[in-house]
Amino acid sequence: MTTTVGDYVLRRLREWGVTRVFGYPGDGINGLVAAFGKADNRPAFVQARHEEMAALEAVGYAKFDGGVGVCMATSGPGAIHLLNGLYDAKLDHVPVVAIVGQTARSAMGGSYQQEIDLQSLLKDVASEYLVEVNVAEQLPNALDRAIRTAQARRAPTALIIPSDLQEEHYQPPEHEFRQVPSSAPAALNPTVVPAREDVERAADLLNAGTRVAILVGQGARAAAVEVAEIAEITGGGVAKALLGKDVLTDALPFVTGSIGLLGTRPSYELMRDCDTLLIVGSNFPYSQFLPEFGKARAVQIDLDPTMIGMRYPTEVNLVGDAKTTLRELIPLLKYQQDRSWRETVEENVTRWWSTIDRQAALGARPVNPMRVVTELSRVIPGDAIVTADSGSSTTWYARCLRFRGSMRGSLSGTLATMGCGVPYAIGAKFAHPDRPVIALVGDGAMQMNGLAELITINRYRAEWLDQRLVVCVFHNNDLNQVTWELRAMGGAPKFEESQILPDTSYADLARALGMTAIAVDHPDQLAGAWDQALNAGQPVLLDVHCDPEVPPIPPHATWEQLENTVAAVLRGDPNGWHLVKQGVKTKAQELFS
Structure with missing residues (x-):
């Protein structure tokens, strides 16, 4: 059987030890998709619901695996959708290789369907290494350099392969002028010691x-x-x-x-x-x-x-x-x-954890979000992996979750993109299918893209030795982090048209998608809910109804931040006096330590 360029790409990925490629199909990568079929799906193609999710899953995989994450998308819109995940990799220094299709070479420059200037699109995010492969002989060196550079620079790199080239016969480079060879794949483990x-x-x-x-x-x-x-x-x-x-x-x-x-x-x-x-x-x-x-x-x-x-x-x-x-x-x-x-x-540390426990025990309407995490800390397995999304839930992850044993955790640190929590968790499960994974996610992120990726979780759960993947939704019907930033940074009251989220039952939606789900609307249910979720032996969605007015006040809040928050209340912030009450109760706990 003739070896196509697409066949060779997958063979070389296998030689590099790549076992998963996160992506979404399209006719710009048909030659590569066909190669997966001929190769008995080795490496395995993990189908996300959206290319951005594929890129974020590759980032999560690389963060927790320690190797290179690989994502794949078609030309045009597929490549565009990868950008957010690739920027997450760039800003957090994560090695990810993006393999992207392009319109056929014979149509380039003709305003053809889904033809965009991919090199201009990707040149910033993949600034460490970006190349378009236009003849088969380029391929070994280009693919190897993309992987080596991602490893060495801990950065995203990108390889553009036109759709017609993917289906052509693979011809290796020869010992000739203007042809560049490559070398066998090898892991880079540099030991650098200062003078x-x-x-x-x-x-x-x-x-x-x-x-x-x-x-x-x-x-x-x-x-x-x-x-x-x-x-x-x-x-x-x-x-x-x-x-x-x-x-x-x-x-x-x-x-x-x-x-x-x-x-x-x-x-x-x-x-x-x-x-x-x-x-x-x-x-x-x-x-x-x-x-x-x-x-x-x-x-x-x-x-x-x-x-x-x-x-x-x-x-x-x-x-x-x-x-x-x-x-x-x-x-x-x-x-x-x-x-x-x-x-x-x-x-100071002992006093702090005592303060956190008291703050988490405070009453709220209906559940104090701090308690969601402190209850998790009591029962979380010592080998668990935790992913956190971007939002007010990140504060509770940062302050309240006590790491122990061999636990791992990560989030979108520098880009701080919403919607990373669930795809990171999926990437973590593929990196460590024998370990439990917990995603702490706000309801804004769930509505943005997390719900769709529940389908991905349900699809691939059978491939994981330990199927425990708990998605915990902080359900407060508010884009809460931005609401608090409006108050604390500018003294502006909450603008409900932009901040309020449509109420929905995440538990019901998860059940409709085939997952086990638990709804919590009282603090006394939390401990049992975490026990049930972590002992279910399968993916679970935990839908916790939280009070949006429990303030994520820094323990070192400035007078300006406090004054701005009071000003927001005086300017007519909805539920303003409730948030003042919660803030005073929360801050007062520091005085008793």
């Missing part, structure tokens, strides 16, 4: 500190043991950027939790009062939540030299992978005998 003298300078700086703070991001994930060891030697505390929330367990008493607007009070206090800062694998952008400039001396460790020294005036920058660099650093550190700073950090 010894720079490591020694970093050790001297850390040894001179008496109040050390450590900030970790997703780049520190493979170095959890080393981070904990350095925290123990220095007597420091560890704060976590949102993308690094799963780096260290919250069972460690010196881990202060998330940092930033969605962060915790002990993380705020850690940065406010420290005299020394060590940043490991994080590009956390909000410098206002870091120590005041000049107040703390700082060291940063990052594998990417272009991202180092950007967020805080660091004295020593160590370019290297986190684990190896920290292993070089540890023997040079001196044990901090004075443990008073560590004791303060641990007291």
